[in-house]
Amino acid sequence: MENCTLYTHETNMQQVLTHLQTHFGEKGVKITGPAHQWEQLMVTTGKTLFRKGNSLTFTYRQRAIPGYQLVHNDDPVITNLRGMYGFIQGLPADNPKLKELLLAKVATLNTEIGIVANPAFTEENKALILELAQKLDGIFFSGDTTIFKTEVQGFWDKTGALLLDVNGHSSATTLAVNIDAKYFDGEHTTSEQALARRERNIAQLNAMNVPTIAWLPAIEDESTVQLRSTREVATRAAVLAAINTVAFGYIEAPEIISYLQRYHLWEHTTAGEKAFLADPREELRKRETWKCEDIWVLLWALKKIPALGEMDALCDLNMVPQDVFPFRGTDVDPSAFLDAATELRSATEILDANDLYYRADWACVNARVKKEPSPLPPGVIYERHYALNWLITYRNQAWDDVSCDT
Structure with a gap:
């Protein structure tokens, strides 16, 4: 079993369901909870009479109040993001500017989507997940998984390029940090x-x-x-x-x-x-x-x-x-x-x-x-x-x- 987490500024998770249904059809996606506020999505491929096939399971949680700052409170998502922010701050970096962009990106994140592959990520579902990341303008956190062909923890961008791993290495050169204007225009x-x-x-x-x-x-x-x-x-x-x-x-x-x-x-x-x-x-x-x-x-x-x-x-x-x-x-x-x-x-x-x-x-x-x-x-x-x-x-x-x- 392998897993990774996709983080995004977006809060409309209907996009995830739509993306999966586009690839697998409506009957191919098992939905837990109401479709408009799903709790879990699961797809299974390669299943035969003698094979269990490969499954992908999606869950998510969000900030109680979407935003672009990590204001301290008891929101579990913000608590996790603040921990992530501190973790990144303590990492070495071959590209310090990219590290600063990653820190700025973390502050804007509203939703974390857990993705579990059983028994492992395949090339087919890797492509599917990267397409989803493109739609959501997301970043990944992952450890020892085949999806990013790595044995160390790190952060990857929506194209699958390495932003920063625990050894300070990167392959990406830049990272866009986009914020919905509604979150800061309305403050004043x-x-x-x-x-x-x-x-x-x-x-x-x-x-x-x-x-x-x-x-x-x-x-x-x-x-x-x-x-x-x-x-x-x-x-x-x-x-x-x-x-x-x-x-x-x-x-x-x-x-x-x-x-x-x-x-x-x-x-x-x-x-x-x-x-x-x-x-x-x-x-x-x-x-x-x-x-x-x-x-x-x-x-x-x-x-x-x-x-x-x-x-x-x-x-x-x-x-x-x-x-x-x-x-x-x-x-x-x-x-x-x-x-x-x-x-x-x-x-x-x-x-x-x-x-x-x-x-x-x-x-x-x-x-x-x-x-x-x-x-x-x-x-x-x-x-x-x-x-x-x-x-x-x-x-x-x-x-x-x-x-x-x-």
Whole structure:
């Protein structure tokens, strides 16, 4: 058995699942936990009747609050990174400048991904892991493994070049240190309005006995947020509502594809949604049914329903009046719904909700990491957080790529 650890500034671990599924197919990746917040991923290759094959297992943990500094606290990931930082400081270095870049890189890391190969890393999965490191702009720490053909501990870059080993040797010549601007831009520009929003939502969650942490950052405020356009929100709701009927088994996929094409919604259907409609297997249907929560949020944003309702209960789309629902059958033109969607809720209302669900999502993730009962339904909270992040154009991400950093 061999292992290595991939460290990255990125926090969106959906990228890891997507990368593995691209290589091995959805059935080839065994997922422990919900797909959107997986706990463990495993792939097995070369398995036959008489061979166990080779397996790769992925797990991860993250800073409670992503950032770019190693501020001392009891966060286990930061504690580990501080230990790593001190370890590197004590190493000799043939290339002192590269060592300083490595130290700077360590301070920016948010996620550690453990990768275990059984019985050993192969050339095939080495290529897979290096491709993943490229996507995540990561670095590796490894000891006696075949993946880096070494018998000593050291750090490698995303191409597999040696940054620094315990003997001070390197083969790389430089290392990029990239930081998401959101982590330092907001430090000096957090408005009183955003801080007050945070305090209100912390108080609301505490009153519900939902754990919070005071140092989870405030989100952006009205002066910087860029909301999606009303038409864009209405179009997204219309596509989701149509596809949701396939997820629940009400209408077959070919009929919905025809509907989306006939009423000019196909060009607004994402690559992920088209892949689902092309092969709506049972496990994918179950996952897609959760999108009713996203539809609920978008209809709320469009003022089609008065409130998001309780955080600890599933939404009920049957409560939405039929005359304002985006999908009314495959023979009904959705243009009436789209044309009637003329107003979006204020930035303040949407940001209030986004900040609230951001903190609630942290509580759910925190409970999962600690293997404790979740204080709220994690699926409901995650999907609503997802839709709200899309509404505020979080990190300028398209629908399929929205991340729910906590």
